[in-house]
Structure formats: C-alpha cells, structure tokens
Amino acid sequence: MFICERRFQLWEHLDSVNPKTIGFVPTMGNLHDGHLALVREALDQCEHVIASIFVNPIQFGAHEDFHEYPRTLPEDLAVLDETGCHVVYVPTMDEIYPSGELSITKVSVPKMSEVLCGKDRPGHFDGVTTIVCKLLNIVQPGAAYFGEKDWQQFTIISQMVMDLDFTLDTYSVPTQREPDGLAMSSRNSRLSASERKLAPLLYKNLCDVRKQIVAGKTDFRALEKGAMEKLKDEGFKPIYVSIYDEDELTEMNPKDFGEPRIFGAAFLGNVRLIDNVPVNPNP
Structure with missing residues (x-):
C-alpha cells in the first residue's frame, strides 16, 4: 500500500494509471467498518482504490468537536492495508490550505445545504463540498463512494458533481450498523x-x-x-x-x-x- 502526503507524490505514483479505473473514498479517519465497506465496494468495482484521511477544519462549527475528533492514523493505515486499499493520501493542513483555511475559496450547494443538518450547522456543508471538491480535483477518480448514514451529504456532493461537470460517478453504500441497530460512526x-x-x-x-x-x-x-x-x-x-x-x-x-x-x-x-x-x- 502506497502512502503519501503530497499531491505530486500521488500524481507520480498514478502517472500510468487510467483515472477512470480509480475508485476514491474520502474520510476523516478514525475508521470503522462503515468506512471499510466503502473501500470494499470500491475494490469490487475499480482496479485502483485510493482512500484519503484528512480532518477538515472548515466543516466544523465554532463550538463543535474539531479538536476532540479522534486521530488514529496508525490504526487506520493498518486496517486499510488489511482491507486491500492500494493508496492512502494523507495530506497535511498546509497541503490542503496553504494560505490558511480562512482565506479559501468555498464551494456551496444552495438550498440543499440549508435544511436538516444544515439548518443547525450553518456552513457545515460548504466545508464538506469545498474539501471534497479539492480532493476530487487532486485525485481525479472515475468514481467516489459515500455512506448512506450521511445521506444528505451524499446528495449534496452528487449535486455538486453534476453542477460543476465533474467526470465521475458517485455511489452510496448502505449504512453499516452495530448488532443493536446503531449506525456506525x-x-x-x-x-x-x-x-x-x-x-x-x-x-x-x-x-x-x-x-x-x-x-x-x-x-x-x-x-x-x-x-x-x-x-x-x-x-x-x-x-x-x-x-x-x-x-x-x-x-x-x-x-x-x-x-x-x-x-x-x-x-x-x-x-x-x-x-x-x-x-x-x-x-
């Protein structure tokens, strides 16, 4: 499994790979079987599977849990390797936001981002669509995979992909649950x-x-x-x-x-x- 922090390392590694054969799973780490189900689905459909791990600050509100969000990179890399993931892109903060996250151009999907979770978390989905847009441009996959637990997020990202003419397919994967029904998170x-x-x-x-x-x-x-x-x-x-x-x-x-x-x-x-x-x- 190839692991990199910089986009140029990723591009060099993928130099001879047809982008249409790449399946991409963006994550914030602290992986559980819900994430791994996305990787397995991508492996079933794509020749090359790339996962990313980046805890994105601009999708957290001022009083939310960005600093408390669990960082478990060694364990995450181990389970991704065991699952069969081919590449893991682990960008640093300055790799994604070289001028700082406050001055970044943002991508927004109106209306859809303002209901349900968007109503009590203003700006959250702008942060999600911005980071996913950046990652899709960096990785250039033919397909991207998202969990149905975050159905609103999946729908908003799919709308963004359509509106901005990305040349990839988005797929949802059923929510993975604990034996008592709790959605894995x-x-x-x-x-x-x-x-x-x-x-x-x-x-x-x-x-x-x-x-x-x-x-x-x-x-x-x-x-x-x-x-x-x-x-x-x-x-x-x-x-x-x-x-x-x-x-x-x-x-x-x-x-x-x-x-x-x-x-x-x-x-x-x-x-x-x-x-x-x-x-x-x-x-």
Missing part, C-alpha cells in the same frame, strides 16, 4: 456506557415512523412531532425528525411524487447523532 466512541445503551433508540424511532407510514398514516408532520417527543422522553435532545424527498431534500407530503426518506438528528449528552431510513428500502 466515529463519534460513537465518545458516548458514555449509559448513552451507548440508549443510542440505538434513534434508529428505532425512525423505523417506527416508517412502519406507521407503510401502515397508511398520512399526517407526516404529526409523525415527525410524535417521534421528536418520544426521543425527548427517552433522554435525547432531539434536533429534528423529518420526512423528506431523498433526491431533492425537500419536505414531503403523502401525495407528493418522489422517494420519501426519514431523517433524524439528536444530541445524546454532548454527542450529536444522525441517522436516516428509506420508507421504501427497495423502490
């Missing part, structure tokens, strides 16, 4: 023992909303409100439970066309958890 390690026992209830509540829709309930706003109240009673600080069109990221009503997806976010202690489930798993 790097932030789960920050949950206390008691919080970890409660955490799967976010997923359970979203599944309960899905069951009610499938059973014929049509008052979506009442379903959202009921799930929020239940989460609060269970010890969460709910941020939202919303039924949205999964492609347009707009609020849905029962008679609307499109595929509904149920999104939820809540704090458990100081840890912000997100999850989502499609209403029709196999449309």
Whole structure:
C-alpha cells in the first residue's frame, strides 16, 4: 500500500494509471467498518482504490468537536492495508490550505445545504463540498463512494458533481450498523456506557415512523412531532425528525411524487447523532 502526503507524490505514483479505473473514498479517519465497506465496494468495482484521511477544519462549527475528533492514523493505515486499499493520501493542513483555511475559496450547494443538518450547522456543508471538491480535483477518480448514514451529504456532493461537470460517478453504500441497530460512526466512541445503551433508540424511532407510514398514516408532520417527543422522553435532545424527498431534500407530503426518506438528528449528552431510513428500502 502506497502512502503519501503530497499531491505530486500521488500524481507520480498514478502517472500510468487510467483515472477512470480509480475508485476514491474520502474520510476523516478514525475508521470503522462503515468506512471499510466503502473501500470494499470500491475494490469490487475499480482496479485502483485510493482512500484519503484528512480532518477538515472548515466543516466544523465554532463550538463543535474539531479538536476532540479522534486521530488514529496508525490504526487506520493498518486496517486499510488489511482491507486491500492500494493508496492512502494523507495530506497535511498546509497541503490542503496553504494560505490558511480562512482565506479559501468555498464551494456551496444552495438550498440543499440549508435544511436538516444544515439548518443547525450553518456552513457545515460548504466545508464538506469545498474539501471534497479539492480532493476530487487532486485525485481525479472515475468514481467516489459515500455512506448512506450521511445521506444528505451524499446528495449534496452528487449535486455538486453534476453542477460543476465533474467526470465521475458517485455511489452510496448502505449504512453499516452495530448488532443493536446503531449506525456506525466515529463519534460513537465518545458516548458514555449509559448513552451507548440508549443510542440505538434513534434508529428505532425512525423505523417506527416508517412502519406507521407503510401502515397508511398520512399526517407526516404529526409523525415527525410524535417521534421528536418520544426521543425527548427517552433522554435525547432531539434536533429534528423529518420526512423528506431523498433526491431533492425537500419536505414531503403523502401525495407528493418522489422517494420519501426519514431523517433524524439528536444530541445524546454532548454527542450529536444522525441517522436516516428509506420508507421504501427497495423502490
């Protein structure tokens, strides 16, 4: 496995490689099986697989957990090697933001970035699209892979790729879950023992909303409100439970066309958890 910090090292290593054969998995490290599922999917579809590890400061808010985000580079490199990843790009801060992150040109996808997680995390998705845009330009892959746990992020990045005429395909990979249903996330390690026992209830509540829709309930706003109240009673600080069109990221009503997806976010202690489930798993 080839490991590099500088783009010129990456370009020299890939000099004879057809970009269309490259699958790319951007990450912030602290890898778990959800990340490795992306690598495995890329390996199934592409001749060459590149992962990146970079904790991106501009997608964290002023009071968020950038400095607390776990850095586990030696362990990450070991599991990527074991999984079969071919190249790992581990850029330094000055490699990505040579003039500092405050003066960087930013990429923004309007409307989609302002709802759901974007509503209580202003600027977050501008940070995501900016770093992904930069990494796609550096790596020049034929395909990029993202997890469905961050469905809003995947949809926004796919829109950016289309709007800016990138010549690559974006793929989503199903959310990897713990045996009790909790979506795998790097932030789960920050949950206390008691919080970890409660955490799967976010997923359970979203599944309960899905069951009610499938059973014929049509008052979506009442379903959202009921799930929020239940989460609060269970010890969460709910941020939202919303039924949205999964492609347009707009609020849905029962008679609307499109595929509904149920999104939820809540704090458990100081840890912000997100999850989502499609209403029709196999449309």
